[in-house]
Amino acid sequence: MVFAAPSEALSRAEGVLDTDPTPLHASVAHQVIGIWQRDWGDMRLALDHLRRARDLAARSDSAEREADVLGTLGVALVHAGRTRQGLAAFERGVERGTGHTRARVLYRRAYSLWVLGLHREALEDVRRAIPVLRGADDVIWTARALTLRATVHLALGAVDRAEADFTAAEALWDTTGQEHDKADAVESRGLAAFRSGDVPAALRLLDEAEERYAKLGTPTFMLNIRRCEVLMAAGLAPEALAEADAAIGVLDGIGGQSTRKAELLLAAAKAARLAGDPGTAIARAAVAERLFAGQRRTWWETHARLVLIEARVATGRASGRLVADAARLAERLAAFQAPAAPEAWLLAGRIALELNWTTDAERYLQIAARSRRSGPPLARMTGWAAQALWARAAGSGRGVLEACRRGLDVLDDHRTTLGASELRARATAQGAELAALAQEVSLERGGPRQLLVWSERWRATALSTPPTRPPADPALLSGLTAFRVIADRAEAARMEGRPVPTLEREQRRLEREIRSRTLHIRGVTPWGGDRFGGDRFDAGRLLERLGEGGLIELAVLDGRVQALLCGGGRVRRFAGGLLAEAEREAEHVQAGLRRLAHPGAEGRLPVVEAAGRRLEELLLGEAAEHLGPGPLVVVPPARLHRVPWALLPSLRERVVSVSPSASGWLRARETEPPPGGRQVLVRGPGLATGGAEVPEVAGRYGAPIVLEQADAHVPRVLRELDGAALAHIAAHGTFRADSPMFSSLRMADGPLIVHDFERLARSPYRIILSSCDTARLASVGADELLGLVTALLPLGTAGVVASSAPVNDAAVVPLMLALHKSLGAGLSLAEALRDARASLPGDALHQATGWAFTAFGAA
Numbered sequence: 001m002v003f004a005a006p007s008e009a010l011s012r013a014e015g016v017l018d019t020d021p022t023p024l025h026a027s028v029a030h031q032v033i034g035i036w037q038r039d040w041g042d043m044r045l046a047l048d049h050l051r052r053a054r055d056l057a058a059r060s061d062s063a064e065r066e067a068d069v070l071g072t073l074g075v076a077l078v079h080a081g082r083t084r085q086g087l088a089a090f091e092r093g094v095e096r097g098t099g100h101t102r103a104r105v106l107y108r109r110a111y112s113l114w115v116l117g118l119h120r121e122a123l124e125d126v127r128r129a130i131p132v133l134r135g136a137d138d139v140i141w142t143a144r145a146l147t148l149r150a151t152v153h154l155a156l157g158a159v160d161r162a163e164a165d166f167t168a169a170e171a172l173w174d175t176t177g178q179e180h181d182k183a184d185a186v187e188s189r190g191l192a193a194f195r196s197g198d199v200p201a202a203l204r205l206l207d208e209a210e211e212r213y214a215k216l217g218t219p220t221f222m223l224n225i226r227r228c229e230v231l232m233a234a235g236l237a238p239e240a241l242a243e244a245d246a247a248i249g250v251l252d253g254i255g256g257q258s259t260r261k262a263e264l265l266l267a268a269a270k271a272a273r274l275a276g277d278p279g280t281a282i283a284r285a286a287v288a289e290r291l292f293a294g295q296r297r298t299w300w301e302t303h304a305r306l307v308l309i310e311a312r313v314a315t316g317r318a319s320g321r322l323v324a325d326a327a328r329l330a331e332r333l334a335a336f337q338a339p340a341a342p343e344a345w346l347l348a349g350r351i352a353l354e355l356n357w358t359t360d361a362e363r364y365l366q367i368a369a370r371s372r373r374s375g376p377p378l379a380r381m382t383g384w385a386a387q388a389l390w391a392r393a394a395g396s397g398r399g400v401l402e403a404c405r406r407g408l409d410v411l412d413d414h415r416t417t418l419g420a421s422e423l424r425a426r427a428t429a430q431g432a433e434l435a436a437l438a439q440e441v442s443l444e445r446g447g448p449r450q451l452l453v454w455s456e457r458w459r460a461t462a463l464s465t466p467p468t469r470p471p472a473d474p475a476l477l478s479g480l481t482a483f484r485v486i487a488d489r490a491e492a493a494r495m496e497g498r499p500v501p502t503l504e505r506e507q508r509r510l511e512r513e514i515r516s517r518t519l520h521i522r523g524v525t526p527w528g529g530d531r532f533g534g535d536r537f538d539a540g541r542l543l544e545r546l547g548e549g550g551l552i553e554l555a556v557l558d559g560r561v562q563a564l565l566c567g568g569g570r571v572r573r574f575a576g577g578l579l580a581e582a583e584r585e586a587e588h589v590q591a592g593l594r595r596l597a598h599p600g601a602e603g604r605l606p607v608v609e610a611a612g613r614r615l616e617e618l619l620l621g622e623a624a625e626h627l628g629p630g631p632l633v634v635v636p637p638a639r640l641h642r643v644p645w646a647l648l649p650s651l652r653e654r655v656v657s658v659s660p661s662a663s664g665w666l667r668a669r670e671t672e673p674p675p676g677g678r679q680v681l682v683r684g685p686g687l688a689t690g691g692a693e694v695p696e697v698a699g700r701y702g703a704p705i706v707l708e709q710a711d712a713h714v715p716r717v718l719r720e721l722d723g724a725a726l727a728h729i730a731a732h733g734t735f736r737a738d739s740p741m742f743s744s745l746r747m748a749d750g751p752l753i754v755h756d757f758e759r760l761a762r763s764p765y766r767i768i769l770s771s772c773d774t775a776r777l778a779s780v781g782a783d784e785l786l787g788l789v790t791a792l793l794p795l796g797t798a799g800v801v802a803s804s805a806p807v808n809d810a811a812v813v814p815l816m817l818a819l820h821k822s823l824g825a826g827l828s829l830a831e832a833l834r835d836a837r838a839s840l841p842g843d844a845l846h847q848a849t850g851w852a853f854t855a856f857g858a859a
Contacts, residue, residue: 001032004177004179005179006180013036014033016028017029024057024062028065030052030056031049031072033049034072034073034076038050039257040219040254043255045255046080047076047080053072064098067096067102068097068101071104074087074090074105079257080259081259086112093108093109100136103129103138107133110149113125115297117297119299119337123149123153126149130142130149143169144181147169147185150169150188151188154192154195157375159192169185180213180218183212187209187223189205190226190230197414197417199230199233199417200418200420200519200521203227206226207520210223221247225244227243235426238271240267241268244264262291262295263300266304269285270307278311279315281311282312313351318351319355323351323352326347326364329344339376342370346364346365348364350389365386365390368383369384369386371383372406377410377413378414381410381411384410385433387403388434391403408458411430414427416523420518420521421758421790422741428784435454447573448571448572448573449571452566453537453539456537456553468523473517476517476518479513479514480756483507484749486506487744542662543568545669549567550565550567551634552565552623552634553566553662554636559578560577572626574620582615582618582619582643585611586640589611589643590805592608592848593805593851597807597849601845604844605847611647616648616651631657631830631831632654632657633659634651634656635658635662638777638780638784641777641804642777644804644852644854647851653834655828657829664793665857668793668797668857669798671765673859674724674762678725678726680704680726682694682707682730683709683729684729684748685712685746685748687731687809688810689812690709691731691770693730697728697816697820701824705720705724713747714749718757721764722760724765726766727764728820729767729768729771730816731746731747731752734746737778741755743776745769757795766823768801768829772803773804774789777790789802799857800855800856801854802853802854802856803854804854806852807849808849811846814846815846815849822836828858828859829855829857833854836850
């Protein structure tokens with residue numbers, strides 16, 4: 001009962017002790033309390049009760065009872081870090097028990113050996129236990145043993161064997177009432193799904209297991225550790241770090257298992273390293289390593305040491321000693337049959353390369369490269385990264401490019417399993433090194449056209465195909481509706497000056513629930529032959545489609561901008577400045593535009609214009625003198641998405657559009673408008689002008705669908721937007737840097753968020769967002785963007801006009817009227833926006849408003 005109904009079992013055991021029980025019955029009661037405290041409470045109390053249970057069992061003259069308690073005590077001692085005492089208790093338990101009881105003790109020892117990282121020894125014990133448990137028709141303990149054997153198989157990389165055991169165990173659990181063990185089985189299947197490369201299924205199963213544990217009221221430290229691992233693989237390292245640290249706080253608060261604390265510290269160290277915080281990674285890993293050493297857990301200690309070295313290397317502390325340490329770790333991990341061994345060999349090879357120890361580097365990289373042929377996707381990518389570095393050291397440019405291509409293909413195949421656009425975007429970080437290596441070799445040996453091809457191979461790939469449509473999940477739809485209601489109530493309370501902490505907590509809870517459900521969506525969209533969702537990117541095709549225009553793609557190599565100017569039948573390269581300096585200037589410009597959105601800030605105009613000139617020098621360099629007279633497409637890196645390109649002097653009077661990639665521009669250029677030419681005009685509540693341009697714009701079209709403030713409810717707005725030829729939305733925009741998929745437009749019934757747009761069968765062919773901050777995007781992954789604009793482009797939208805800064809509502813009205821006037825004359829969005837800027841008054845307020853808006857795409 002202690003696992004099926006832990007609280008009730010605890011109460012019943014305490015009740016037994018109140019009845020002056022016999023030593024035999026008192027031993028059972030103390031054992032139950034000890035198990036409860038061991039797994040969900042204070043380890044000190046657990047050991048007290050289990051020792052009393054052992055002593056009472058000895059007094060009961062039952063060798064079987066004593067053996068059973070010794071098995072439970074052994075697990076508790078190991079979890080308390082007292083490994084030698086724990087193993088001694090198991091040895092005594094195996095001696096005292098016979099038959100069925102001994103099999104249970106062997107199972108517990110196998111579990112503890114797994115905790116200690118002694119996987120082969122654990123397999124031997126559990127293999128001895130299973131036939132006896134089956135022969136005794138002990139369904140519950142047989143299922144536990146099968147689950148444990150599957151978990152050990154996973155630790156050794158035998159995914160197929162693990163899945164077979166998990167399936168057999170789950171069939172047995174279905175015949176029992178052991179709810180805790182059933183939850184554990186779901187958790188274990190989540191781990192198996194992750195090991196086989198199915199991240200969405202892993203997240204879904206772990207969330208389901210957490211819900212089951214919550215009903216039982218039991219902590220979930222092992223689940224926290226496993227979810228951290230999955231979150232890191234999904235590119236969500238900061239969330240993994242937060243989860244690990246929160247679980248450590250809970251564990252410390254109850255005086256829980258020191259083994260779990262060490263494992264959580266290791267998870268936190270890994271997450272901190274991946275999140276770019278090597279200092280925190282070193283601190284967490286060092287404590288974990290000490291704990292593992294004290295617990296005599298060599299397998300775990302070795303893994304903690306690996307993270308410690310990786311974090312030290314990330315701080316720039318390469319040394320010969322670190323090479324030797326990493327190589328020794330790799331040998332030990334290989335002896336353990338640990339899946340992390342190739343990672344350690346790759347680390348040793350990287351450090352050796354940095355020190356120019358070419359012979360050692362080639363040997364280590366050659367061993368690491370063996371993992372490229374089999375195993376889960378991230379392990380294969382480790383192998384291809386090693387192969388690429390090995391080829392680089394050997395001077396084979398062709399070998400580098402082939403390894404990079406194969407490795408990125410593996411990552412692309414992995415990303416097809418991810419339905420959520422957020423996961424697709426974040427997962428690209430795992431291929432950043434391969435992409436950078438290919439670009440470096442292309443710059444050195446290939447020429448501008450090859451560099452363009454490799455820049456495109458990696459740029460905005462998450463946008464190359466639409467995200468998988470969210471399923472018709474009633475819980476998800478209900479969550480979206482509830483989120484809108486709560487967010488709307490919170491906004492109304494803020495405007496009235498009322499406190500909103502309760503509403504904000506509920507809003508955050510709903511956001512977590514919505515996000516969790518969307519991350520469970522599995523991808524079903526196959527890539528095209530080139531991973532671009534169509535034909536392989538062809539620079540010649542791009543040059544042909546550009547016609548009299550040009551395209552400038554900004555690549556970043558070693559922190560410096562390289563401008564690739566495409567047009568006139570050729571691709572030319574021009575060196576720009578440092579990316580970090582350009583980012584600083586872009587932030588200065590954004591600050592200036594925010595000031596200029598308010599009357600009376602005219603004195604800031606020269607400062608903003610000067611920053612625009614500096615930006616041009618840093619980003620375009622000499623390319624600015626070779627742009628030609630035609631329209632220009634700008635393809636910036638993700639970290640420069642907020643640059644107001646119309647502010648740059650050479651672009652100020654030019655037709656300019658922006659695209660996340662040249663491939664994306666080609667797709668937009670070749671997207672056909674929907675039949676019917678339906679126009680939809682929407683104005684949300686609370687605008688200073690009331691969306692004054694909407695009635696006048698409506699008069700320019702024959703019979704547009706106009707959704708006024710009271711009619712602009714999210715379900716209706718989405719219904720009308722679906723498949724429209726042109727949409728104009730005047731509404732308050734909010735960018736959420738902390739959670740970009742919840743960036744929103746304010747409608748009558750609450751926020752219209754990115755998750756809502758992704759439910760459209762086809763987003764509008766052209767969409768004009770007459771709102772603040774709608775072009776603000778979050779840079780994630782290797783070179784990806786998340787936000788409103790990037791949600792629309794893969795869904796059928798060929799052109800967007802949006803603002804990257806706060807804008808003055810009144811100044812927006814004449815800009816929008818002029819924009820629609822030019823659209824009515826047959827111009828593209830970029831052409832219409834250029835003409836609309838030119839028609840504005842020359843004061844600072846209107847000039848800043850024009851610069852804040854950008855045309856995206858090709859329509």
